[in-house]
Amino acid sequence: MFEFVKHLFKLQFLLIVIAIFTGVYYNEIINWAVHKYADPASESIAIKFQNPEEPALSERLFTRDDLAQFNGENDAPLYLAIIGTVFDVTKGAKHYGPGCAYNFFVGRDASVSFINGQFEKFDEDEADDVVTLRPNDLISLENWQQFYRREYVYKGKLIGRFYDKNGEPTSYNHKYMMLLEQAKAAKAQAEQLREVYPDCNIEWSVERGSHVWCTTTSGGKQREWVGYPRQLFEIGANNFRCACVQDKDLDTTEVMLKEYENCAPHAHECYYKVD
Ligand code: HEM
DSSP: OHHHHHHHHHHHHHHHHHHHHHHHTHHHHHHHHHHHHSOTTOOOOOOEESOTTSOOOEEEEEOHHHHHTOBSGGGOOBEEEETTEEEEOGGGHHHHSTTSTTGGGBTSBOTTHHHHOOOSSOOTTTTTOOTTSOHHHHHHHHHHHHHHHHHSEEEEEEBTTTBOTTSOBOHHHHHHHHHHHHHHHHHHHHHHHHHHSOBOEEEEETTTEEEEEOOTTGGGOOOSOOOEEEEEEOTTOSOEEEEEEOGGGTTOSSSEEEOOTTSOTTOSEEEEOOO
């Protein structure tokens, strides 16, 4: 009996020592384990833990050369990057595999091609230079990134234009984020304006040219009033859309409104030809 109690104490002591050791060297143990089982094809791996409270979510930093290896050749997995974030798209091999329609995106960050659809003529250095894209294109590109977050497996960050070698956002990335926020704000404002100035119906024919007209449902906005077609220029924009404007807003300064030529100010429809 005494021997049994002695063993029990020894066992308890051993467990306490293991618990203390694990607590003190927690990060080192996890790092060792992750490196031991990491993909041997990629040695320059930096592991980070996003939040120590969350389950250990490993995030890898890729160089361009690292990423290029994940191209599906010789059974390698298929990875692509978009706005500097890397995703494993192997489960979409029918789109991304060698010889498939979107294989072009694999092994690189070709963010710009998600917008311009240019899959062949290609300058590797400019392929992820997105800050010259139009505001709505920046939003579309972010939608693509969200699509990959939803549908595929996030793997990490690409060192280069968007992230530095420590995985921190670069000043270029900050600029991109600022432009994206501006684009979203402008879009929200345009949507708000569409509530007040809904779109006209538009059709075109060879004989009569363009025909614009307002109804109580034009622009997809159900309302009591019909409105008069006007060319609406938003502040700072040099192109216009046809908007239906009600009497009380005809003199607004919120946007610039222009009457259609050869169309009575209170007509609900106008015809015009563009040369
Ligand atoms: C800017 C131009 C385009 C880009 C960047 C683009 C990109 C893509 C990508 C990345 C996928 C794979 C999505 C996934 O992982 O599930 C895809 C799928 C597809 N795309 Fe495109 N695409 C473009 C234009 C087009 C056009 C013009 C067509 C039609 C003529 C088209 C038809 C399709 C179809 C049918 C699928 C497969 C959908 C499915 O099976 O789930 N794409 N596209």
